[in-house]
Amino acid sequence: MMRVVLAQPRGFCAGVVRAIDIVERALEKSGQPVYVRHEIVHNRHVVDTLKKKGAHFVEELDEIPDGAVTVFSAHGVAQSVVQDAKKRSLPVLDATCPLVSKVHSQAKRYVAQGRTMILIGHRGHPEVEGTMGQVGAPVHLVSSEQDVDRLDIARDTPVAYVTQTTLSIDDTRNIIDALKNRFRNIIGPDTSDICYATQNRQSAVRELCRISDVILVVGSKNSSNSNRLREIGIEVGIPSYLIADGSELDPAWIAGKKTVGLTAGASAPEKLVLDVIDALRRIDQDIEVSEMDGIKENIEFRLPAELRT
Numbered sequence: 001m002m003r004v005v006l007a008q009p010r011g012f013c014a015g016v017v018r019a020i021d022i023v024e025r026a027l028e029k030s031g032q033p034v035y036v037r038h039e040i041v042h043n044r045h046v047v048d049t050l051k052k053k054g055a056h057f058v059e060e061l062d063e064i065p066d067g068a069v070t071v072f073s074a075h076g077v078a079q080s081v082v083q084d085a086k087k088r089s090l091p092v093l094d095a096t097c098p099l100v101s102k103v104h105s106q107a108k109r110y111v112a113q114g115r116t117m118i119l120i121g122h123r124g125h126p127e128v129e130g131t132m133g134q135v136g137a138p139v140h141l142v143s144s145e146q147d148v149d150r151l152d153i154a155r156d157t158p159v160a161y162v163t164q165t166t167l168s169i170d171d172t173r174n175i176i177d178a179l180k181n182r183f184r185n186i187i188g189p190d191t192s193d194i195c196y197a198t199q200n201r202q203s204a205v206r207e208l209c210r211i212s213d214v215i216l217v218v219g220s221k222n223s224s225n226s227n228r229l230r231e232i233g234i235e236v237g238i239p240s241y242l243i244a245d246g247s248e249l250d251p252a253w254i255a256g257k258k259t260v261g262l263t264a265g266a267s268a269p270e271k272l273v274l275d276v277i278d279a280l281r282r283i284d285q286d287i288e289v290s291e292m293d294g295i296k297e298n299i300e301f302r303l304p305a306e307l308r309t
């Protein structure tokens, strides 16, 4: 018999629930079309479901017709995007996660204090592009301790750092230590910009690794927090795989394994976890599914005022 143990917590976070709600309520309220700039959250199944309900996904504002309801994704956008939307008088609903907005505000406060800004994050991720474009001053991006060595900033310069919300806590701590070694006058939020959902899911997968022979992470390839979950499994020496749904499960990964640990990134719906369990059952009918003890999250974020009624 094979045991399947589900991580707790796993899957949707409050920021993702709010972002999806915003698109669904906008569709209900204003009727079609509703345009969403970038994938609302990084999950193909979520995007496809919203497309079927009438949402249009685009990468840039110039793909949106005049007057169409426009939603900014949970990852946030640069000020230039906000201004372009204003110039065109697009009716905007901002689905930026409040925890990402908090990082924007924090970075702006540091810049107002005259500090040189450093962002710890991954180049090209929309959240990073949004944060860099919100600050209104040059931002130095670092993704590794080596990047810290390469920074062209004098040692005595007053600097501050913020972080992307979905990073690995351990990697980020090492980068912060490298920054503190390099600069004398540095302030920042330690690892607390890494959001509660990312931290909780990383802690849960660490626990899961203690009892699992293999880890399956449900999530999309472009989901930052899902990739970090898989990496934690690899770091502790457990074979770990990131899969979009049950169709991507390779029977060879679980052959001979007694315990399969199953988790999901913050943008992956629970129905995809169930889909993976179904796929496991098609391979081995004799499976026992249980859920580990863990933090019960009860965080909710308010919708924008115009959608609350």
Ligand code: SF4
Pocket: 013, 014, 015, 016, 074, 097, 098, 099, 100, 165, 166, 195, 196, 197, 198, 225, 266
């Ligand atoms: S992972 Fe964290 S920052 Fe990202 S949407 Fe969820 S709660 Fe917000």
